[in-house]
Each structure stands twice: as structure tokens, then as C-alpha cells.
Amino acid sequence: MRRDIDVMAEIAFIYPLIALWVGACLLLLLARPLRRATRPGGSAALAGAALLASLAFLVRQGNEGLNVIAFGGSIAGDPLTASICTILLLCGMMAVALAPTYLAARGYDNPEYYVLLLTSLSGAMLMAMARDLVVVFLGIELLSFGLYIMAGFVREDARGGEASLKYFLLGAFASALMLYGIVLVYGSSGSTNIEALRSAVIKESVQSAMFAGGLALVLIGLAFKAAVAPFHQWSPDAYEGAPLPVTAFMSVVAKIAAFAVLIRLADSLAPLHATWLPAVRLLAILSMVVGNVVAVAQQNLKRMLAYSGVAHAGYLMVAVAALGSSHAKGAALDTQTLAMSGAVFYLLAYAIMTMGAFAVLTYVTGTGAECQTLADLKGLARRRPAAAYGMAALMLSLGGVPPTIGFMGKLQIFWAAVAGREMGLAVALALVSVVAAYYYLRVVLTMCFEETGAEPATAGAPRAAGWVVAISATAVLVLGVMPGLLMGLIGMVR
Amino acid sequence: MSGYIPIVVMLCLAALLAAVMVLGSHILGPHKPSRFKVAPYECGVTPVGSARERFPVRFFLVAMLFIVFDVETVFLFPWAATFGAGDKGIKLFLLGEMGVFIALLLVAYAYVWQAGALDWSEGARVQHEATPPEALAVRTPILFGNEGSGPVNLPAARPSGAANV
Numbered sequence: 017m018r019r020d021i022d023v024m025a026e027i028a029f030i031y032p033l034i035a036l037w038v039g040a041c042l043l044l045l046l047a048r049p050l051r052r053a054t055r056p057g058g059s060a061a062l063a064g065a066a067l068l069a070s071l072a073f074l075v076r077q078g079n080e081g082l083n084v085i086a087f088g089g090s091i092a093g094d095p096l097t098a099s100i101c102t103i104l105l106l107c108g109m110m111a112v113a114l115a116p117t118y119l120a121a122r123g124y125d126n127p128e129y130y131v132l133l134l135t136s137l138s139g140a141m142l143m144a145m146a147r148d149l150v151v152v153f154l155g156i157e158l159l160s161f162g163l164y165i166m167a168g169f170v171r172e173d174a175r176g177g178e179a180s181l182k183y184f185l186l187g188a189f190a191s192a193l194m195l196y197g198i199v200l201v202y203g204s205s206g207s208t209n210i211e212a213l214r215s216a217v218i219k220e221s222v223q224s225a226m227f228a229g230g231l232a233l234v235l236i237g238l239a240f241k242a243a244v245a246p247f248h249q250w251s252p253d254a255y256e257g258a259p260l261p262v263t264a265f266m267s268v269v270a271k272i273a274a275f276a277v278l279i280r281l282a283d284s285l286a287p288l289h290a291t292w293l294p295a296v297r298l299l300a301i302l303s304m305v306v307g308n309v310v311a312v313a314q315q316n317l318k319r320m321l322a323y324s325g326v327a328h329a330g331y332l333m334v335a336v337a338a339l340g341s342s343h344a345k346g347a348a349l350d351t352q353t354l355a356m357s358g359a360v361f362y363l364l365a366y367a368i369m370t371m372g373a374f375a376v377l378t379y380v381t382g383t384g385a386e387c388q389t390l391a392d393l394k395g396l397a398r399r400r401p402a403a404a405y406g407m408a409a410l411m412l413s414l415g416g417v418p419p420t421i422g423f424m425g426k427l428q429i430f431w432a433a434v435a436g437r438e439m440g441l442a443v444a445l446a447l448v449s450v451v452a453a454y455y456y457l458r459v460v461l462t463m464c465f466e467e468t469g470a471e472p473a474t475a476g477a478p479r480a481a482g483w484v485v486a487i488s489a490t491a492v493l494v495l496g497v498m499p500g501l502l503m504g505l506i507g508m509v510r
Numbered sequence: 511m512s513g514y515i516p517i518v519v520m521l522c523l524a525a526l527l528a529a530v531m532v533l534g535s536h537i538l539g540p541h542k543p544s545r546f547k548v549a550p551y552e553c554g555v556t557p558v559g560s561a562r563e564r565f566p567v568r569f570f571l572v573a574m575l576f577i578v579f580d581v582e583t584v585f586l587f588p589w590a591a592t593f594g595a596g597d598k599g600i601k602l603f604l605l606g607e608m609g610v611f612i613a614l615l616l617v618a619y620a621y622v623w624q625a626g627a628l629d630w631s632e633g634a635r636v637q638h639e640a641t642p643p644e645a646l647a648v649r650t651p652i653l654f655g656n657e658g659s660g661p662v663n664l665p666a667a668r669p670s671g672a673a674n675v
Contacts, residue, residue, distance in 0.1 A: 023603055041614070044621040 026086035029093060030145075031073040032101060036138040039066020043127040043134070050127045060116040063130035064109060067137075071105045074098065089209055090148040096360065100144040100276040103364050104269060108137045110371045110484045111265035114378045117478035118261050121383035122170050129169055133265065136162030140273035149198045149208040149234065152277050156194070156241060159273055160187050163266045167258040179257025186250045187240070194237025200230030214284045228291045234281070235295060242274035244299050244333060245306040248326045252314075255322040260386060263318055264374030267325050268367045275332050279359050282336045283352070286343035293340045300337055301444055303330030308451040318388050320455060321373060324414060327452060328366050334445055335359035335429045338436035351435045358428035361502065365425035365495075369414045372488030376407040379481040396463040400477070404463045406489035413492040415456035416449050420496035571627055582615055 027034075043050070043062055050059050074081070077093070084093040111133060119125040139158025146152040164187065168180025202208050204226035205216045216222050236247060243251040255263045285292065307327025314320035335358050342351035380387040380396065380403055387393070397404040413420035426449065433442040495502060550557050589608055593601065622628060 041617045044617055047621060048624045 025084070029077070029081060029084045029086045030091070031077075032070040032105075033138050033141060033145075035070040035073055036066055036134045036141075039063060039069070040131045040134040040138075042066075043131045047127045056120045056125050057116045059125065059127040059130045060112050062127075063112050063134055066134055067105055067108050067112065071102070074101055074105065085147075089211065090151045091142070091145040092147045093145065096276065096280065096356065097144050099360050100272060100363070101141045103360075103367055104137060104140050104144065104272055107265070107268045107272070107367050107371060108133065110375065110488070111261060111269075113480040113484050114261040114264055114375055114478075117383060117481065118259065118378055118381065119169075122172075122259075124170050129166065132162035132166050132169075136160075136166070136265075137269060140269045143273040144276040146277065147210050149201060149210065153191070153195060153198060155273065156191060156237070159270060160191065160241070163187075163262075163270065166262045167254055167266070169262060170259050173257075173259070175257035176259060177257075179254045182257075183250055183254040190237050190240035190247070193233050193240075197230045197233025197235075197237060200226050200233065202230075204230060210280065210284045214287070217285060217288045224291075231285070231288075231292060232295065235278075235292065235299075238274045238278050238281075239299060242271045242278070242329050242332075243322070243326050244329045245303040245326050248303070248306070248322075248329075251325065252319045252322040255325075256316060256318045256388070260318075260374060260378045260381060260388075263321075264371055264378070267321065267374070268370050271325065271329060272363050272367060275329075275336075275359065275363055278333075278336055279339065279356060282339045283356065286340050286352075289340035289344045293337060293344065296333055296337045296340065297438075297441060300330050300333035300441055303327065303333055304444055304448045305330075308448045308455075312451065312455050314455070315390050316388055317373075317377060317390060317393070317459070320390075320459075321370065324452070324456075325366075325370065327448065328362075328370075328414075330448075331426065331429055331445060332359055332362055332366075334433050334438065334441045335362065337441055338429075338432040338438050341438050342432075342436040351432070354428070354435055355432040358425070358432040361428050361499070362425035364502065365413070365421040365492075368488045368491050368495075369410050369422055372410040372485060372492065373407065373414065375481050375484035375488060376403050376410065379403050379477050379485055382477050390459065390462050393459065393463050394466040394468045398467070403477075403482075403485060406485040407463060408460045409489045409492050411456040411459050413496065415453045417453070418496065419493070421492045421499070422496070424496055424499045568630065575622060575627065579615070579619075582611075585611070 039062060043059060046062070050062075077084075077098075081093040081098060082095055086092065112130065115129060115133075116125050119129060136159050139155045139160075139162070141155075142158060143152055143155035146155055164180055164184040167183050168176045170176050198208060201213065204224075205213055205222040207213060207216065213222075240247040240250075251267075255267060258266065282292075282296070303326055307323045307325070307330055311320050311323035311327065314323060335355050339352060339355040339359070342355060377387050380392070380400065393407075396407070409420065413422035416422045416426040418424075426445070430442055430445055433439075433445065550561070586608070589604070593604055596604070
């Protein structure tokens with residue numbers, strides 16, 4: 017055992033996680049008084065405080081947190097970890113803001129919901145910190161268990177139960193595949209530590225077929241969590257059945273965490289690109305085509321956003337491919353930097369856009385029946401102009417129209433693909449974006465030019481969800497014009 | 511690996527012996543089935559009704575809680591076995607680690623308690639109120655045609671609700 021380990025410094029590195037866990041424990045201990053409180057929102061406030069504390073710890077670490085190696089090298093900090101964790105915490109705050117009114121209207125504003133949300137989020141952050149496949153697996157499970165239960169949280173809703181069970185069964189299967197992959201990787205290389213795998217790959221001391229098989233299974237497991245086609249089958253049903261705030265949370269957080277691991281693996285195992293690059297290219301093409309084409313046929317907005325999520329996962333896979341490809345062609349280091357910072361930028365963009373879109377749906381839902389079909393949005397520009405304008409900005413951004421963050425993100429990925437000589441993927445990215453514009457703009461058209469007889473609504477909209485809409489729509493526009501504001505966060509990724 | 515060969519041989523022999531005994535009695539033994547013989551064996555008592563009874567969902571809850579806390583206890587044993595090694599600083603650290611672990615278990619326990627999952631009496635009453643009338647109907651026992659012929663006294667038919675408590 018090494019004697020120079022500074023235990024307290026290592027524990028200090030996971031203070032952001034500990035803050036979330038302490039928050040979860042407090043919510044559990046105070047469950048009874050919180051549930052009996054006359055004023056709702058107490059649980060959400062406590063969860064928000066835990067998230068803020070976590071963010072404060074993360075910020076306080078600052079540059080010291082960027083080169084920590086803790087717990088025997090199983091978790092570590094670097095700029096990628098720090099930026100992903102920040103994005104995840106921001107998503108968590110938005111998800112907490114969406115929940116209280118929606119759940120209270122259905123009689124389910126229970127502290128347990130926020131406990132699950134906090135533990136799920138800590139699992140996602142653990143995945144971003146992980147430098148060991150076993151810790152990655154631990155993070156995935158911690159993330160997924162909460163999501164499975166949250167999807168069926170409104171128990172009277174049969175669709176929620178269906179979503180929960182489907183997600184659970186398929187997710188458990190994917191986890192088992194991934195665990196088997198980790199076993200094969202361990203069997204062929206003698207380690208599950210990503211750094212050790214990297215040096216084993218460079219020294220060419222691994223049994224290649226078994227190692228490749230293991231990597232393939234790990235890739236499938238992560239592709240499932242990130243809803244990359246053809247492993248996306250669960251996502252439309254799970255998104256549609258789950259309560260709106262849960263859909264918002266799981267569509268964003270699971271994808272970001274899975275891509276954090278994918279980016280790290282692609283970066284670390286770049287010397288082995290000949291093995292995994294064809295598979296990643298195939299997943300990228302499939303995901304972009306399937307996501308965008310099937311989304312056109314959707315009348316339900318939750319399903320549409322699910323397929324849109326599949327498409328966005330495809331764009332992110334292009335960045336992952338560019339990361340390996342830049343190594344393949346011996347390109348300069350800045351090509352890899354371009355691919356990595358592009359991917360992280362796009363993850364942030366995706367998080368803001370998708371969270372914002374679901375926030376609009378939650379806002380319009382208010383305390384009534386869930387707003388989830390295209391028809392529910394008819395005449396929204398007249399009924400709730402502010403929400404409609406926000407939704408329009410978010411939809412344009414999702415479609416990649418300038419001057420929005422979605423355009424800047426897509427541009428960076430396109431740029432990285434060209435620099436990495438992934439011309440085929442770059443062309444495919446540009447082509448499917450045309451298809452994507454159709455179904456996002458259709459939402460805007462429905463809101464502005466189709467009328468129902470409904471009167472303009474005056475009250476009943478949740479204020480917190482309104483704030484989320486306002487912030488995300490503003491961020492989408494401001495960061496689209498001035499993406500440089502983010503470079504302090506993203507530019508240091510490598 | 512060669513050290514394991516005797517174990518493999520013994521496993522094979524055991525499987526072979528079991529197969530010979532089961533198959534042998536199946537092939538060689540006389541087959542004269544009667545209704546009484548093929549009835550399910552319930553500790554020597556004549557079976558009454560189906561084994562697929564309704565019973566309180568509380569059993570599942572308690573079983574699940576037991577599994578959770580029981581499996582957690584398993585982690586204590588390797589910890590206790592390795593605690594002796596190492597110097598004072600490491601020991602203090604290990605003690606702290608296990609303290610955190612136990613504290614987390616206590617939080618879960620407190621939560622389960624306040625949620626009423628351990629409150630058996632209240633749950634049992636709720637279960638009784640919820641039992642539908644058809645489940646409480648008197649069941650007719652399965653008859654084998656040999657009732658009263660032997661020393662076996664048929665138990666009086668009873669409402670299934672009584673068996674639940």
C-alpha cells in the first residue's frame with residue numbers, strides 16, 4: 017500500500033458527490049414532515065440546496081480539481097470531467113425546478129422523487145469522473161436505478177408503469193451485456209483501469225479478438241444508455257410514458273453521462289482506432305438517419321423529441337469518430353482538441369435545448385392534462401405568447417438554424433469531422449440536418465398559424481418552469497451569438 | 511488446475527449416481543397410480559384447495575427488506591477479517607469508512623420505519639378489509655374417495671382468511 021496517499025484530499029475531490037448524497041439522506045430522514053407540510057416545494061428546495069452545494073464544491077476545487085487522481089486511480093479529475101459535471105448539475109437544477117407543480121397536481125410531490133433524482137445525478141457524475149470500467153458500471157447502475165423508478169413515479173398512470181418496466185428490463189439487459197464486456201476486457205488485458213488499458217494497447221500486449229469483443233459489448237451498453245440507433249428502441253416508449261419532468265431529466269442526463277464515458281474511451285483507446293472506428297461510424301450514420309427520418313412521422317412531441325435525441329446522439333457519434341480518425345491520420349493535436357471540445361459544446365447545447373423544450377411542455381401543462389401532442393400546441397402563440405416564442409427559439413436551435421447554440425454546436429462537430437478527414441460523416445450530417453429542419457419548424461408553424469377556439473390562458477402556469485423556459489431560450493440565443501462565453505468552460509477540455 | 515480434477519471426477523460420479531437412482535426407480539419400479547398416491551404431499555395432511563393462495567403483500571415487503579439488510583451485512587465480514595492488518599492510521603480510516611456505511615444503513619432503516627413498512631399490525635388489518643368476499647368463501651376440500659377409510663381425519667373446511675394471519 018502506498019504511504020503517501022492523502023486520504024482527505026481524495027475525499028475532498030468527491031465533495032460534489034457527497035453533497036448530493038447528504039442531500040438525499042436528509043430528504044429521507046425528513047420524509048415525514050416534508051410530506052405533511054402544508055406548503056409544497058419543501059423537498060424541491062432541499063434538493064436544490066444540495067445541487068447548489070455540489071456546484072459550489074465543484075467551483076471551489078477550481079484548477080486543483082483538474083489533476084487529482086483519487087481512490088487508486090479509479091476516479092480522477094480533468095477538464096472534461098469538470099465541464100461535464102457542471103453541465104450535469106445545471107441539468108439537475110432545471111429538472112428539480114420543473115417537478116414540484118407537475119407532481120403536486122398529481123399528488124406525487126414526495127421527497128422520494130428528489131432522493132432518486134439526486135442519486136441518479138450522482139451516478140451520472142461518477143461516470144464522468146470514472147477512470148475504471150468498474151466505476152463506470154457502478155455509475156451507470158446508480159444512474160439507471162433512479163431513472164427506472166422515476167419513470168413510473170405517477171403510479172396510477174398505466175403508461176408510466178409500462179415505460180418504467182420496459183426501460184428496466186431492457187436497461188438491465190444492456191447493463192448485463194456491458195458487464196460481460198468489462199469481464200472480457202479484463203480477461204484479455206488484466207485490468208479494468210482505462211489508463212492501464214491505454215498503455216496495454218500501446219504496448220500491444222492484449223489478446224486482440226477477446227479485447228475487441230469486450231470493447232464492442234461495452235460500446236453497446238453505452239450506446240443503449242445514450243439511445244444511439246439501433247439500441248434506441250426503448251427511448252420513444254420510455255419518454256412518452258414517463259412524467260414530463262422525468263422525461264426531461266432522463267433524456268438529457270443519461271445521454272450526457274454515457275457520452276462522457278464514450279469520449280473518454282475514444283480518447284484513451286485512440287491507438288486502437290482500427291478496431292472500433294468502423295463500428296462508431298456505422299452507429300453515427302444509423303443514428304442520424306433513423307432519428308431524423310422517424311421523427312418526421314411523430315405526432316407526439318415526447319416521441320418526436322425522443323427520436324430527435326437519437327439524431328443528436330448520432331451527431332455526437334460523429335464527433336467521437338472524428339476523435340479516433342484524427343489519431344488515425346496522424347493529424348495535429350488540435351484536431352483532437354477540436355473534436356473533444358466540439359462534443360462537449362454540443363452536449364451542453366443539447367442539454368439546454370432539450371431541457372428547454374420539455375420545460376415549455378411542462379409550463380403549458382401546468383396543473384392540467386399533460387401537453388404532449390402537436391395538436392396540444394395549436395394556437396399557443398396566441399394563448400401563451402412568451403412560451404411560444406421560447407419554444408420557437410428552442411426548436412430553431414434544435415434544428416441547427418443560426419444564430420442559435422444548436423447551429424454553433426453542429427458547426428463545431430462538422431468542422432471537427434472535416435479536420436479529421438471524416439468526409440462521409442460530415443456530408444451525412446449536413447444532409448440529415450435538412451430533414452431535421454422540417455419537423456422542428458412544423459412545431460413552430462403549428463404554434464403560430466393553427467388555431468383552436470381556446471381562449472388565451474391567464475393563470476395556472478408554474479412559475480419555476482417558466483423561468484427554466486426563459487433561461488434556456490435566452491441561453492440558446494446568447495450563446496449562439498457569443499459562443500466564446502463558453503470557451504472558458506469548454507476550451508480547456510484538453 | 512490439475513488440483514481440481516478429483517473434484518470434477520466426484521461431481522461426475524455424484525451426477526451419475528443420482529441419475530441412475532432416479533432413472534432406475536422410474537424404469538424398474540412398479541407403477542400403480544391411485545388418486546391418493548399422485549396427490550401433492552403436504553406434510554402428511556390431506557391437501558385442501560390450491561396452493562396458489564392470496565397472501566398479504568406485506569410478506570414480500572418484509573422479505574425484500576430482509577434481503578437488502580442481510581446482503582449489506584455480508585460486507586461487514588471481509589472488513590472484519592482485514593481490519594487487523596495495517597497500522598493505527600489505516601485502522602482509524604477503516605473504522606471511519608465502516609462508520610459511514612453503517613450510518614447510511616441507519617438512514618435507510620429510519621426511512622423504512624417512518625414509512626410504516628415495519629408496522630405489521632396496521633397492514634394486516636388493511637389487508638383483511640381489502641380481502642374480497644369470494645376469497646373468504648368456504649372452500650371444498652379435494653376428495654380422494656378414501657375419506658373415512660383410514661386413520662386420516664379430514665380437517666374441517668375453514669375460511670382462507672384465517673390462514674393469512
